[in-house]
Amino acid sequence: GPKVLQIPSHQIIDMGQMVTLNCDPVSNHLYFYWYKQILGQQMEFLVNFYNGKVMEKSKLFKDQFSVERPDGSYFTLKIQPTALEDSAVYFCASSPGPRNTLYFGAGTRLSVL
Amino acid sequence: GDSVTQTEGLVTLTEGLPVMLNCTYQSTYSPFLFWYVQHLNEAPKLLLKSFTDNKRPEHQGFHATLHKSSSSFHLQKSSAQLSDSALYYCALNTGNYKYVFGAGTRLKVIA
Structure with missing residues (x-):
């Protein structure tokens, strides 16, 4: 089936540094999402993105977070600066359109020390 | 607003017994459930x-029926297998x- 790729699979970073998580969505998909999952807890919505714009974001999407997809390349989540509570697995997902299946990547495990 | 409720946080079953995981929703518009x-x-x-x-979707022995009258989309399987152990999310679009x-x-x- 369609594949969403996330790079890297694991990132270790010192608190206060910047990190960029990369997502290569399914090629013909138009809607992109980031979800956060703390170890052992439920998956929580962060943000969705369409046509170059953030459509909706949750309270978890702090001011230190930003997303972009320059020129149809990777869909990125940047955190600057990072905090200890940002440690989690971040899942990227994409969808071709409304009412369609969300396809998830394997996730990036972010460890903030 | 739109919401999804899964009442059970943890369901523990013996292999071979039937599975039913609850999902109810509130939707402003016509719902599509996953x-x-x-x-x-x-x-x-x-x-x-x-x-x-209104066909009943099925996959890997699991099935679910959308009941708009009760706003539910419960997941069912007739016989649980060890490999079914996982986290299950109900989602609304x-x-x-x-x-x-x-x-x-x-x-x-x-x-």
């Missing part, structure tokens, strides 16, 4: 989704880009 399954250390994957023509996920139900199947 079940996703997440095995340990893996990404969530689609298990099944509701059809617009109301016709646009927005997906609302429930809190998830962890299914633990024991021998």
Whole structure:
């Protein structure tokens, strides 16, 4: 089936540094999402993105977070600066359109020390 | 507003017994429901989704029926297997880009 790729699979970073998580969505998909999952807890919505714009974001999407997809390349989540509570697995997902299946990547495990 | 409720946080079953995981929803517009399954250390994957023509979706022995009268989309399987142990999410889409996920139900199947 369609594949969403996330790079890297694991990132270790010192608190206060910047990190960029990369997502290569399914090629013909138009809607992109980031979800956060703390170890052992439920998956929580962060943000969705369409046509170059953030459509909706949750309270978890702090001011230190930003997303972009320059020129149809990777869909990125940047955190600057990072905090200890940002440690989690971040899942990227994409969808071709409304009412369609969300396809998830394997996730990036972010460890903030 | 739109919401999804999964009442059970953890369901523990003996292998061979039937499975039923509850999902109810509130939707402003015509709902489209999904079940996703997440095995340990893996990404969530689609298990099944509701059809617009009221057919009952089935996959890997699981099935679910959308009941608009009771706003429910419960997940069922006649006989649990050890490999069914996972986290199950019910999700709602109301016709646009927005997906609302429930809190998830962890299914633990024991021998």
